[in-house]
Amino acid sequence: MELIIGKTSGFCMGVKRAVEETTKVVEEARKIEDDEKNITYCLGELVHNPQVIQNLEQKGLQIIEKLEDIPDPKGKKVIFRAHGVTKQVYEEAEQLGLVVADFSCPKVLAIHKIAKQYVQKGIPIFLIGEKEHPEVIGTASFCGENYFVIQNEEGLQEAIQKVKGKINQLLVIAQTTFNLQKFEQFIETISKELQGVTIEVKNTICDATRLRQEETGQLSKNVDCMIVIGGKKSSNSNKLYQIAKANCNNTFFIENVNELENMVQKEGITEDDFRKYATIGMMAGASTPEQSVQEVVCFLEKQ
Ligand code: SF4
The missing domain is CATH 3.40.1010.20 (4-hydroxy-3-methylbut-2-enyl diphosphate reductase, catalytic domain)
Structure with missing residues (x-):
């Protein structure tokens, strides 16, 4: 079986930057020996990927839905994610005296x-x-x-x-x-x-999205099976799945390797089903970490 991973697969520039910078911020905040000050807040999920979020939460990131959810906000650090925020949120953050780390994608x-x-x-x-x-x-x-x-x-x-x-x-x-x-x-x-x-x-559609969609279209036409890895809430991953599915009937949309393992165990898909494919294409959404891709690769290589 030949595994082909899309060249444009995985974190886009904006998400990579947001995740790396947020990791630095939470790791820095953790060094502060004050239980209140070493929490970093993030307005909404940093990326639509549960694994990435879980990892950051373990390091001290706290996801909030509204700025007013931050207790005693003056001087507290809040992260704005790659999607960007509204004008009103910038104004509110200023009024509350929050320290903003704005990782909105450029x-x-x-x-x-x-x-x-x-x-x-x-x-x-x-x-x-x-x-x-x-x-x-x-x-x-x-x-x-x-x-x-x-x-x-x-x-x-x-x-x-x-x-x-x-x-x-x-x-x-x-x-x-x-x-x-x-x-x-x-x-x-x-x-x-x-x-x-x-x-x-003004064509403000991001190249990362276009290139990934084009490559998914090409790849899915030329393989026997396609695996799209991405969060179920991720709009760009869902689009990749739709594109791949339109070209390749054997397309699977999974969040992580566990879903693939469960499919093999529960949904009557056997290891043989994967073995029978001469070529398997893989694409990961813009918010899917490399680790998730590698776990799927390991799983398939064992088949
Ligand atoms: S606009 Fe969106 S998809 Fe494009 S680089 Fe930025 S975060 Fe990624």
Whole structure:
């Protein structure tokens, strides 16, 4: 059996930076001999990967849902994760006197910057992305008053009808993990429907996402089995799974090696099922640590 691990598999630059820097911060905080001060808080899960989170929690990281959950916040350290946060969260952190370690991905911060520039110019914004995703919620908070978050064709049509005949300029930006093909289709629709409007398109989709999606597409066409490793809550891992599944029927989406072992034990998939594949492709999501990939490799090599 030949195992092919995607070249773009695993941590992207933004997640790698957030995990490495957070590890440094929690390890530093641990040296402080004060039970209150040696806790580092993180607003939301640092990455959508339970193993990474568990590891950091053991080192003293505490995940909180809201800044107000931090007891006696003045001087306490809080981490902002790669997805970025809202304008209001920055303001609240300042009011509470928190010490912020902002590990928002530079690519997400760049979108916030673009949004702010266009708000200043008074130009309305179409933000293409998943409405409930923290990155989109964060970006939307920098889009002023005249913006629409668009996540599907229906939403796109609604937004177009609302602005038609009322605007002469428009900015279109996207969530970093949005599907490129869909984004291009949306741009085509917008250009057709809003003729006469000056449309500025900033393709803010992250290369890491595009390259990983393209490689997953290629790889899954050329192997007998695909294994996608990633957190079930991770939007980019779910997308990789969908892409691989569309090309390769024998695609498995697992969070870690335990799930693969359980499948072998419980779901009637036998070791022989893996042995029969001449080639197995593997891709890990942007928040999947290398250790998880290596554990799966070890498991498969034993088959
Ligand atoms: S996927 Fe791209 S934008 Fe998102 S954290 Fe990674 S590098 Fe940054």
